[in-house]
Amino acid sequence: MRYPWQASDWQRLAANFERLPNAWLLSGPAGIGKREFAQEVARSLLCEAPQADHHACGQCQACHWFAAGNHPDLRVLTPHGDDEEAEDGKEAKAPKRKLPVIKIDGVRNVIEFAHLSAHRGGRRVVIVEPAEALNPAAANALLKVLEEPPAEVVFLLVSDAPQRLLPTIKSRCRQFPLSLPSAAQALAWVNEQGVEDAEAELAFHGGMPLFEHDAAEAALRKQFVSGLTECSMGSVLSLADAVDKQKVALELPLRWLGKWLHDLAALRLGGAVRYFPAQQAAMQRLLPRLNIHALMDCQRELTALAPYGQHTLVTRLQLEALLMNYLKAFAGKPT
């Protein structure tokens, strides 16, 4: 599947089919459909009767297999590959987000796969998604095969944050940054998905159209934000209470508050908001009382807490402490 905003990307890529590299690194921010794009590329690479513009035909055996999700010459390396995934011992900083990682066993399987001949006699494709989930051992194990894979093997690496990849990996790939959807395209897409309040939701997700919409979460967020605009001790405490009752992970309110603080600072210093355009008027009312340095302090506290977003800290306590800090930003005399 290809999203409407990826048409030009596709053309750019298809022009390269003659000069196929052994590894492509598809990069771009989260939520613009990189995985789907990689799938599409894989499909057309494997297709046995590709059309003139390199699109997959959708008719041949390979396309059918692909559609059924069991093409023998395709390997997808993802963190969710092996389900019995216990907590990785290597992550010494245990409370760090339980980031699922790709481990060396998966990579070894892929190496073996690459060295066997193809089922259909054509290309073989390995998708690594997301590439930054490779743990250090796995990433290193991939190096040799990535540089000099056997003939007709193509690697597709997908990454939100290519800067977190090993430089040795990046240096072996041809980078392909995917383009972002324009605001109109993104809005049209979100509307199509039947998301209510599409504009606000899209703004909150930074204009990236592919997000999991959850009505309950959106409602809670609305409540949270309105509590923030009220900005009194009572409202703040009830906020922490409300969030705690919903049993959401600390990560969510942290993200909301982070974006809220960003918008406050941006409005104060730059006169523009990004994530909460609907609340701009309410923010404007808060500004006279805002102490920008205290706000930055609060933001720093928030960043310090961010690695523990999935941790079993007492959400309520943490949130209360953080919100008290937030109140401090408005404690000063009006200036």
Added chain:
Amino acid sequence: MTYQVLARKWRPKRFADLVGQEHVVRALSNALKESRLHHAYLLTGTRGVGKTTIARILAKSLNCETGTTAEPCGVCQACTQIDAGRFVDLLEIDAASNTGIDNIREVLENAQYTPTMGRFKVYIIDEVHMLSKSAFNAMLKTLEEPPAHVKFILATTDPQKVPVTVLSRCLQFSLRNMTPQQVAGHLAHVLDTEGVSFEAPALALLGRAAAGSMRDALSLLDQAIAYGVGDVREDGVRAMLGAVDQRYLFALLEALADADGARLMQEVEALVARGIGFDSALAELAMLLHQLALAQTVPDAIAADEPERDALFALALRLGAEDVQLYYQIALHGRRDLALAPDEHAGFSMTMLRMLAFHPAQGGAEVAPRAAAQNRPAPGAPQPAANLAPAAAAPSPARALLANIGGKSAVTPPAAAEPLPAAETEPEPAPAAALAVAPPAADTAPLPPADLAPWHEAPVAPSAAATAPMLAVSEEVDAADTVDDEMVELPAAGDADGELAEYALLQAEADATPAEPAVIAFDGDWSALIGQLGAKMGAARMLAQNAALKLWDGEVFHLAVPEAFRNMAGRDFQDKLRTVLGEHLGRAVQISVSIETLDVETPAMRDARFKREQLAEARLIMQNDKVVQQLVQEMGATLLAETIQPVQE
């Protein structure tokens, strides 16, 4: 035949094809010619500089049928098979996927057998840093004394992870990064041969973007050819590389210098629209700030052919030195926190906003009162400050720094004399100038009285209010007033507030190394001068510390050194001292050193004396302490006087 990427296609097959690395090639060639071959080599270097390539060429050299030579023929069976990767006696092991001890054991078990067809059995162990500890140890014995027909070639990007026991058994070659010129030259050669047209500036851009790695360069070249549809043009490459283009960063910093938030946010949006990675943008920004700091302090260090030189210097004039330092810190922290932000965009623009928030136009006035207020209730026993104050110490940079964090960044004379263009909301050039004259006026006194004893300040952190009377002790009343004024203005906080403390620290740093080397006139205070310049002198500081200034006639420093330190008065130390002093004073100076018995104190002697006094003071305080006395009297405690140490921090 499928298309092969340039990096693979152009992997050198002979030593002569290698770009750079002459030092390695030469050593290896000579060894091959004279048959003085080591049995284990370790090749290290960053990605894509030729480790694996050299290893393979070496394997060919060893096994070529024309004999062990530095120029393998490339046509014999051994050479062709090695090039094709199917030579039986060349074992190329991917240590990163075969990390365990069993893999290594399996490999080494076969080492004892003679080679099948070649002269040597060559083991290339690539990415060797990933081997497990036990695997490394299993290798040790074989690596030290392999059979005569075995050669090991280890290659890694990360030699720190290789145990020393392995390192010591290998002959280590570290490959150098390629210079952009080398890279661009090679790319031109490749394109010529490939029959692709190109523009030379485009290759220069690629060469810079590759950051020293040929493989990166060739990967980028592949990308550029694809981007330009079989053509490498400058504008195309510029657009493709994105982040390397500094114009956007300049725009960002200009908006910052103007404290124009709206424009700043627009520039951030422009960055996003161009698809530039935020992480690399922050990294580049930090690099640019580093260049700015260089332009402000050591203008000569900026290469004359730096493409953005003019813009750089224009910007250097507009930003305050300490602001640049602060922005640098914020950029570094912002980069670290990028992964923790709700999304990268927010992380990046928040970093920019943070810079703006601590811009003097935004923050100066607002921060200062708070800092002063928080400074006041500083804890600490009221020490007898007055009697210590006149005996102020030579402020070694580190101590001055501490002292400055302690509350008064503006107190050290060079700091106050320094015009702080950006940090002052209302610049006061006249009083500042008056202050600059103050130290010479205090010439007769051994030390500038405004300079407080750092050990005394740092731990006790006297309130700003307490400082004012002490400053008034100096005869320069108006100067003291200025100092006082500036103190309130500068956000020099001694509290736990990280951001503010950081700001103060940065200012202190900026102050400790004067931005304008030419303006300072020497006031005859040798120790203070040494303290100030100490860090620059390196080992020559020993000489300076142990010398007393007999006479200073505006051109020649007549120094006296006691007999015991005769060996310090060597020629090179004198030369170094002269250079540093000359740079500091902005003109050439002479130094004459004589060995004699001293009747004056050298800075070192004085430091030692201060230390003693300080210690005595500390002991006295402990002995006179009421609680201690009570303990001694009522509970039979003894005071171990030797263990008392004055607190430094």
